[in-house]
Amino acid sequence: MYRTFIAGFLLTGISLMSTISHAEVIFDRAHQTTYVEATVLADRIKAGLAAEQLSSATEINIQTDSTGNVAVTGTAVTDEDAAKAVAVARATEGVESVTSEIIVRRTH
Secondary structure (H helix, E strand, O other): OHHHHHHHHHHHHHHHHHHHHHOOOOOOOOHHHHHHHHHHHHHHHHHHHHHHHOOOOEEEEEEEEEOOEEEEEEEEOOOHHHHHHHHHHHHOOOOOEEEEEEOOOOOO
16 A cells, blocks of 8 residues: 555656646736836836727737836727827826837627
């Protein structure tokens, strides 16, 4: 029984080691604060966009980096919705620059 336990333990360990060695590392302690700051900034912008009540067909995506650069992408139904999304991003505390790649797709 002792041998079975040890053999099972070793096989499980070997199996986990091979799985872990192929896993992508998501958590990086060296850049933890940077990641959190960028995420908080994106969340602030998204909250601002939600408050603006853009058209339901408008789909805006926000990408941020650690230096406050923001990319606003996605689709808008009107030029006004696209402009509002960029204005909200620019007005958000912590944003240094905004790049817009919003495509306006009007519905008829």
